[in-house]
Amino acid sequence: MNKDPLILLIDDEPQILRALKTILGAAHFRVLSAMTGEEGLALAATQSPDVIVLDLTLPDLDGIRVCEQIREWSSTPIIVLSVRDGERDKVAALDNGADDYLTKPFNIEELLARIRVALRHSAQSIGNKETVIKAGALEIDLARHQVTLNGEEIRLTATEFKLLSYLAAHPDRVLTHQAILSHVWGFEESDHIEYLRVFIGQLRHKVEQDPDNPRILITDPGVGYRFRIVE
Amino acid sequence: MIHKINRVPQWIIGLFGSALIIGLLTFILKIVESSLQIQLIALIFLLPVLGCTVLWGLTSGIIAGFLSFLAFNYFFIQPFFTLNVHSTLDLITLFVFLVVAVVVSQLIGQARQAERVAKKREWEALRLYEMNSSLAGLTDVPAILQTAARELIDSFPFHQVVLIADGEPESKPVVYQLPRDNRLEEPCDLELSMFTERKSEGKIRLWFNQKDLSLEETRLLAAYSKQAALAIERAHLFKQEQLARVLEESDRIKTSLLNSVSHELRTPLAVIKASSSSLRGGAVDWGSAARQELVETIDEEADALNLLVGNLLDMSRIEAGALKPTKRWNSILEIIRGVEQKMRSQLDQHTVQYEVPADFPLVPTDYVLLEQVFVNLFSNSIKYAPTATPIRITITVDGENALISLVNQSPHVPEEHLDHIFDKFFRITEADKVTGTGLGLSICKGIIEAHDGRIWAENIPDGFAFRLTLPLTLKGERPRIPEEPADE
Numbered sequence: 001m002n003k004d005p006l007i008l009l010i011d012d013e014p015q016i017l018r019a020l021k022t023i024l025g026a027a028h029f030r031v032l033s034a035m036t037g038e039e040g041l042a043l044a045a046t047q048s049p050d051v052i053v054l055d056l057t058l059p060d061l062d063g064i065r066v067c068e069q070i071r072e073w074s075s076t077p078i079i080v081l082s083v084r085d086g087e088r089d090k091v092a093a094l095d096n097g098a099d100d101y102l103t104k105p106f107n108i109e110e111l112l113a114r115i116r117v118a119l120r121h122s123a124q125s126i127g128n129k130e131t132v133i134k135a136g137a138l139e140i141d142l143a144r145h146q147v148t149l150n151g152e153e154i155r156l157t158a159t160e161f162k163l164l165s166y167l168a169a170h171p172d173r174v175l176t177h178q179a180i181l182s183h184v185w186g187f188e189e190s191d192h193i194e195y196l197r198v199f200i201g202q203l204r205h206k207v208e209q210d211p212d213n214p215r216i217l218i219t220d221p222g223v224g225y226r227f228r229i230v231e
Numbered sequence: 232m233i234h235k236i237n238r239v240p241q242w243i244i245g246l247f248g249s250a251l252i253i254g255l256l257t258f259i260l261k262i263v264e265s266s267l268q269i270q271l272i273a274l275i276f277l278l279p280v281l282g283c284t285v286l287w288g289l290t291s292g293i294i295a296g297f298l299s300f301l302a303f304n305y306f307f308i309q310p311f312f313t314l315n316v317h318s319t320l321d322l323i324t325l326f327v328f329l330v331v332a333v334v335v336s337q338l339i340g341q342a343r344q345a346e347r348v349a350k351k352r353e354w355e356a357l358r359l360y361e362m363n364s365s366l367a368g369l370t371d372v373p374a375i376l377q378t379a380a381r382e383l384i385d386s387f388p389f390h391q392v393v394l395i396a397d398g399e400p401e402s403k404p405v406v407y408q409l410p411r412d413n414r415l416e417e418p419c420d421l422e423l424s425m426f427t428e429r430k431s432e433g434k435i436r437l438w439f440n441q442k443d444l445s446l447e448e449t450r451l452l453a454a455y456s457k458q459a460a461l462a463i464e465r466a467h468l469f470k471q472e473q474l475a476r477v478l479e480e481s482d483r484i485k486t487s488l489l490n491s492v493s494h495e496l497r498t499p500l501a502v503i504k505a506s507s508s509s510l511r512g513g514a515v516d517w518g519s520a521a522r523q524e525l526v527e528t529i530d531e532e533a534d535a536l537n538l539l540v541g542n543l544l545d546m547s548r549i550e551a552g553a554l555k556p557t558k559r560w561n562s563i564l565e566i567i568r569g570v571e572q573k574m575r576s577q578l579d580q581h582t583v584q585y586e587v588p589a590d591f592p593l594v595p596t597d598y599v600l601l602e603q604v605f606v607n608l609f610s611n612s613i614k615y616a617p618t619a620t621p622i623r624i625t626i627t628v629d630g631e632n633a634l635i636s637l638v639n640q641s642p643h644v645p646e647e648h649l650d651h652i653f654d655k656f657f658r659i660t661e662a663d664k665v666t667g668t669g670l671g672l673s674i675c676k677g678i679i680e681a682h683d684g685r686i687w688a689e690n691i692p693d694g695f696a697f698r699l700t701l702p703l704t705l706k707g708e709r710p711r712i713p714e715e716p717a718d719e
Contacts, residue, residue: 189713194593222557
């Protein structure tokens, strides 16, 4: 039987829970909610939700600790909600197992899109991964190391391709600077954000229609980059 | 004065001194005795009594008196070379001599004593005055201890002085030692508390040679310790007063902030409430254009509220000195273009033009904070620049800094106000005419200064310019860019 996806909301603000329950319910999701970290952990273990939406400020446990604990036994996608200016928290959450984040106050369309991405991602990790990724006019063939824009092949350097393919392999998800740097340049270079600025700039000139207004390689201020599949 | 070496007691010097003088005088008078009357000799013998009293004090004067009496009797009163007295007249002369000698030496001695005490007092007063005036301007405890220790070492025969000021609650005591090199062995020879009328402010520990301090030294030391205690207390009070003033100032700021903000918070809330209640009450048809309009209004006003709350948060962080930029290598152009994209709907009356060299270097900045700066600069431009006028952004290298200019067509600001537009709540126009909290530009200033940069405004011939500088180096270094292996 094909049931609607189950979403677990962990947030201590009753108003947020009330609004999200209504909206997610209307969007055909089943919703469970917890107001403390402990309660959330218990529900995550017993109800096996499809996606967890987690607020970082909880009365009992730090949201980042909740992330860590869930990751010890589960790979359920976690979307973190945080307040503005919490870049450090966002990065810490992402580095500790969260899949994505949203800043409060957020656009509900954005949350629904992120939940869909998370669901797609977890379905993919069970099935076979796609080797051809499309974003608008851009097409990346990971297996054949080929990139085309409007059907024409683009020449990329080895580093540029490594960077682009890593981002494209995680579409619509934010990747932290550190994660990208250690993947492309190696762990010991993971502090040199300037490499990223330069190479992303070069890539934008090759793959974006308007490099000054990027639509595919999106900067996530203070956190990292996101490869957006334009819909 | 206070003496640094142990000396022979005063009265022994007096004894030998007067014996010598009287011996000498007796010898001279014995030679010229025949031409002098006995009464004159008696008068001359009073001179060494006066001299000794003046030279060595009261005790020596009295000793000299008795020695003169004995010498006079022995050598000049018949029968000579005995202490016997034969004639009644001689007995009276001798008696009068003794009385006069003792009384005169007493009187002179007292006068001398009084003078010496007065001198000593004067010296003490002078030292105290010096100590007082060198402590007067000091408001931090370590400097006070240093000065007091120096004064103590200079005025007393101490080998080492250690001053310990009790800290304020929850802080460590401050210790100062003179001479600075290694501490002499415990225990110290004397420890005394620095007291004010209210409480003890600390301790003085002393090492010295003498067995005991003289009465005067003890008194002076007590006065010193009192002065030091008062200075320390004053330093503590000064600190508290400063703190109180800061609190008062921040209280004042909060009050004006509240006044300014409550209006700004209410406006979008009022719009949201009006729109949402009309949607809820069914005043407009579902699906009509009016409904769509109301929903958009709610969304926009919520964004406005969010910006305002963000500004308030930044302001309180700047005020608290808690705004610590996380500087990473960023492209200024990317940040500004990002802000332009986000504000596109508000900027619909303006075009933004860029003049930036293609290879402009990365600048160490906090991405999110710098976004906030340009959000505020753009919204200032939207408020004041006439519609359908361009906003021009230029970025250049200016020595060790990046110089960023935002030029718009806003009317000129009177020269005397140019510096003040970055002050909190400063407005040139009346508050009713333009919306906003008067916080935006002061937040820009706070953020740019936290980046060690500078921001200012200029009236220029074709409009109004905001200019800001940001250092191009992070900890003295430029960004490292890896070598790209050759293209295959």
